[in-house]
Amino acid sequence: MGRAPCCDKNGLKKGPWTPEEDLKLSNFIQLHGPGNWRTLPKNAGLQRCGKSCRLRWTNYLRPDIKRGRFSFEEEETIIQLHSILGNKWSAIAARLPGRTDNEIKNYWNTHIRKRLLRMGIDPVTHAPRLDLLDISSIISSSLCNPSLLNMSNFLGTQALMNPELLKLATAILSLKQQNQMPFSKDLQDQLCNSLLLDQVQQPLQLNQYQQGFSSEMITNPPLMQANMETFANSQENSTPSSLNDGFVSQQPNNMYCSSNPTVPHDLPENLNFQSLYNSNQNFSFDQSVVSTPMSSPTPLNSPSTFINSSTEDERESYSYCSDLLKFEIPESLDLDEFM
DNA sequence: AAACGCCGCAACCGCCGAGGT
DNA sequence: AACCTCGGCGGTTGCGGCGTT
Structure with missing residues (x-):
């Protein structure tokens, strides 16, 4: 047989994370490290799905995440990498230290994509x-x-x-x-x-x-x-x-x-x-x-x-x-x- | 000041490949 | 080998903030 289900979705909290939840998750991961997302919420005292915890950690709580506006150099890199890799956000993020794939994806869709369109450049093909x-x-x-x-x-x-x-x-x-x-x-x-x-x-x-x-x-x-x-x-x-x-x-x-x-x-x-x-x-x-x-x-x-x-x-x-x-x-x- | 619309972003959803049982 | 979950990924959604009327 396979593994047990990662989480029972019934009764688990969804939506925005509270500071208390963030603290619980951060403290737990500092002690035990990331991983074992299936059991993590229970052990950390969180009413969340493991997947939700993982996303919260990787996209927001991770200490090496760089917050704030993208620099010109970062934008350049994103455009260049996207022209090669396409929507491989994780691959692009791997080459932008401190930036998550989700952040890059959002930045692309809300800023760069629109700018390219205004310039008459197809954001998909870069043509x-x-x-x-x-x-x-x-x-x-x-x-x-x-x-x-x-x-x-x-x-x-x-x-x-x-x-x-x-x-x-x-x-x-x-x-x-x-x-x-x-x-x-x-x-x-x-x-x-x-x-x-x-x-x-x-x-x-x-x-x-x-x-x-x-x-x-x-x-x-x-x-x-x-x-x-x-x-x-x-x-x-x-x-x-x-x-x-x-x-x-x-x-x-x-x-x-x-x-x-x-x-x-x-x-x-x-x-x-x-x-x-x-x-x-x-x-x-x-x-x-x-x-x-x-x-x-x-x-x-x-x-x-x-x-x-x-x-x-x-x-x-x-x-x-x-x-x-x-x-x-x-x-x-x-x-x-x-x- | 209130209503409305737009925008940005965090979070969720659904899919997939890898790997465990 | 088949089934199942995990972890990761890209796409999408919905909420809150902000600007405009």
């Missing part, structure tokens, strides 16, 4: 998703502002997520740089509208814009491979217009974006950073943060594109985005354990 991103502020403050087409915000947050937008923006800028087309407000509005449509999961109809351009400018493969670096270089060299505003800067709170010249225009829809890592061809991580040799000819830490963020919220968001793009693996993390 950028336009349909999750609140881009209205970005659009309203830059693209749709008649006096300012701030391509930095536009490209910095969108281009990698939607290759069609990258194509379109590349073509637009190329045309503008060659003075082959006026950058009219109409076009900006069209682009803005299309982005809004795209946000609600309407496919971007590139052809709509191709009509207004030279078809060669749209379809010429070399041009289509133009990239963030092209933008950055061209901006440095010429464009004195507002296009350059905030595009390249070296300030501390900047977002570190990909400037890989081979930014793919056929990124998979459910792209995530793991798959990028594995694909190893169309995208590369910063060599300085990923030790695994990469075949990409241009590491991300060469001509980098920095996005200057203005508000506290934006800095915070960009900072998190930066973390995701950098995808730094803590030294203490034994990846083999998960592979």
Whole structure:
């Protein structure tokens, strides 16, 4: 036969623990150590299920538990570990001394998850998703502002997520740089509208814009491979217009974006950073943060594109985005354990 | 000041694998 | 081998605090 039932649930107390119960449990465990949860409540004089006692101890009473707000470093670690481990809260907690799985789980669900969603990042896959991103502020403050087409915000947050937008923006800028087309407000509005449509999961109809351009400018493969670096270089060299505003800067709170010249225009829809890592061809991580040799000819830490963020919220968001793009693996993390 | 709604977190629930009988 | 509990885990719930109206 098996063991006796762990506890008879009838008559046992549930709900919040009182200070007296906490004291009883703490004193008992200090004397006898944790474990034997089945018999512990009775021996400690508690009208609780053993499971409830164990949870109370591991999640609240344990002396090595660190209380209080999560530090920035802890949040970084949680995000990075979650991108690798998923909802393996206990595994994540094992790498955050003093934090319990329950606490991390709660913090993820109440803070980090929401923040990622606001940033347009799928908290499950850690993949950028336009349909999750609140881009209205970005659009309203830059693209749709008649006096300012701030391509930095536009490209910095969108281009990698939607290759069609990258194509379109590349073509637009190329045309503008060659003075082959006026950058009219109409076009900006069209682009803005299309982005809004795209946000609600309407496919971007590139052809709509191709009509207004030279078809060669749209379809010429070399041009289509133009990239963030092209933008950055061209901006440095010429464009004195507002296009350059905030595009390249070296300030501390900047977002570190990909400037890989081979930014793919056929990124998979459910792209995530793991798959990028594995694909190893169309995208590369910063060599300085990923030790695994990469075949990409241009590491991300060469001509980098920095996005200057203005508000506290934006800095915070960009900072998190930066973390995701950098995808730094803590030294203490034994990846083999998960592979 | 009261009512209401939202949010965060502690605690519970249900499931699963490991291991004891 | 089958049955059963334990311990652990992730998901969910519900309560209390707080802000807003």
